[in-house]
Amino acid sequence: MNRRANTPRVVVVGAGPAGLMAAGTAAGHGADVLLLEKNAGCGQKLLLTGAGRCNITNHASRDDFLDRFAVNKKFLIPAFRHFFVEDLLEFFSTLNLSFVLEKNGKYFPQTQRATSVRDALLAYCQKQLVEIHEAEAAEDLKRQIGQWSIRTRHRTYTADAVILATGGLSYPKTGSDGAGHRLAAKLGHQVISCRPGLVPLVISQPDCARLSGISLNDVVVTLRDNKAAGSSGKISRRRGSLLFTHFGVSGPVVLTLSRWLPPDYDQPSQANSYELVIDLFPGLPRAEVEEQLLKACRRVPRRLLRTILSRDLTLPQTFASWLIELCGLKPDMAGQHLSLDGSRRMTAALKALRLPIAGTRGYEEAMITAGGISTREIDPRTMASKRYPGLYFAGEIIDVDADTGGFNLQVAFSTGYLAGRSAAGYNVKHD
Ligand SMILES: Cc1cc2nc3c(=O)[nH]c(=O)nc-3n(C[C@H](O)[C@H](O)[C@H](O)COP(=O)(O)OP(=O)(O)OC[C@H]3O[C@@H](n4cnc5c(N)ncnc54)[C@H](O)[C@@H]3O)c2cc1C
Incomplete structure (x- = not known):
């Protein structure tokens, strides 16, 4: 991992939309970032979203937006305050990607292709000098002598902060198989029982x-x-x-x-x-x-x-x-x-x-996972674990899930942004 003097080292586990956003944001706020992705390519699930068109977010007002979540709406309020729909659209416009609003309130990229969204996120991470290791899964996570150690098949990395963005259990062929839940549960985090959501x-x-x-x-x-x-x-x-x-x-x-x-x-x-x-x-x-x-x-x-x-x-x-x-x-x-x-x-x-x-039809065909890391043990203002210093969560791994319509991706991006900023040591609590 590249090291710059006196900069926090952050390891992000999982390169879905939440992990890519978290990694780029942490690096953009001054951290040395390593992004680990177990698949040979990043954002596999993202490529399937919106039937390959990627319904990235929704035009609903903030209150209507929150109404589309079954549980833990309040938990999301700070993340949405820091990074919501207009911030997301603005973010992508700086990466030369614009969106069209359809009559039903859903936003899609002008290109009508989810690959454009994935490629823009990768370009962002590259620009921020995020080091990406594909085909390298985090297998173990430990807190040792004030630092995190993350073991993969190849080696063990140390870091000041870790962001778990491994997704849920749905569509396991895209890489999300509950590994993050297991790592967090081993550390003592409560995982609210999972089940397939948005499923035929x-x-x-x-x-x-x-x-x-x-x-x-x-x-x-x-x-x-x-x-x-x-x-x-x-x-x-x-x-x-x-x-x-x-x-x-x-x-x-x-x-x-x-x-x-x-x-x-x-x-x-x-x-x-x-x-x-x-x-x-x-x-x-x-x-x-x-x-x-x-x-x-x-x-x-x-x-x-x-x-x-x-x-x-x-x-x-x-x-x-x-x-x-x-x-x-x-x-x-x-x-x-x-x-x-x-x-x-x-x-x-x-x-x-x-x-x-x-x-x-089970997780094989469920668009999201209901359940996940208990929001009671995550600080909504930072996405930090309340149990361990330097541990953060982002995206579907958390116990939040919404309707179809772009709401779930907005959660991935909003929580990813907040986790990335917080892990880099930026004081987001009072700004
Ligand atoms: C078919 C389909 C269509 C969808 N369409 C939409 C839509 O149009 N709009 C919308 O808002 N939502 C949609 N969703 C939901 C949306 O895709 C998810 O909410 C979103 O991808 C969650 O992002 P994430 O980054 O948290 O997790 P994921 O996208 O699941 O990414 C997690 C990543 O972590 C990696 N990983 C897992 N374990 C490890 C490990 N141990 N080490 C390293 N890496 C690991 C995985 O390989 C994966 O790449 C859709 C979902 C599906 C299945």
Whole structure:
């Protein structure tokens, strides 16, 4: 590691967005920085973000932004105060990367390519003289005689400060496999139990695979607990689009709702406890939906029910046929033969289609990890460990997770910036 006299030595573990930002910032504030990345290339997950386009942040106001976090919102306030959306956009503009704001509030690079973001971060680190060692994982971390020692397969480094930015457990093929959690837990840090977040759901509805590829663009979906006493069992509700897959459902609404499944949802005692309930006609009362269905059946009596559903009620054709069978009706029945009971069942399915949840697709397909290093043991003003001097955390390793929309990357950058600045010895507490 290059050494400049009287400068703090900082080792950053993990070169995702949080680690790259932390390393460049620490070096920019005068530290000698070594960045260790276990993969052969930095920012592997970053390259997958926003389907390769990288939804880097969101136009939401600070309050709305914070509302998109399920837990520990307050913890993020100082980090956002130091480095928020406009700072991030300004930061990248100094690296000649500009962004476009889409109608839904999401920012993407003008190039529409996540590689531009990764390359800009690498250029920043290089400019700040960060030494990057790829294909070198931190295997052990110890505090010894007032210094940190970081062991890798190749050698042991010493440092005044260490920033753990190893991510969570999701998409392990990109390198984040919980190593940072293990290193921190070994030092005595509390790790809040982890689970996949923003994850597609497996549906135990026979025949659902037939619908693979069909998307419902404006539906209201409710996550329900069947066993909840008293109330309707509603856990959370979202409006937006849903995509059927060969195993169940995905799409923005489903990913968001998946965050509200309780940690023990997959225990045997909870079997079939949770379901999604889909309202295919949000805004239209049930009676009106039934009225429209019956009217359409009367208008052209010999028209097949599945044609009525697809043509008059604008449902995808395959989905319409599937729905008819689900309601126990004949696939080729004409609208004129729809009985009162049949129309009730059909309307019930159109307004409250129930899909029992069998599980999630796990970390392999989860966009984020819920849980992580307890925020109670991190100083939100510096990202420093409250247990050890000179230990910092940044990014998804921390117990914070948000909705889709650019919120998670903003966390990586904001906490990375603050950790980098603090680790370099800059007094951020009172400025
Ligand atoms: C498919 C997908 C799409 C996404 N799209 C978006 C999006 O558009 N917008 C958004 O805001 N968020 C998105 N996210 C979430 C976002 O990617 C993460 O929140 C973000 O990458 C977290 O950054 P991080 O630096 O904390 O962790 P990571 O990006 O996971 O980086 C951690 C790094 O640490 C390295 N590492 C791990 N252990 C060690 C070790 N022992 N030694 C050395 N290195 C180690 C890993 O190899 C990895 O490179 C998406 C996630 C996925 C999976």
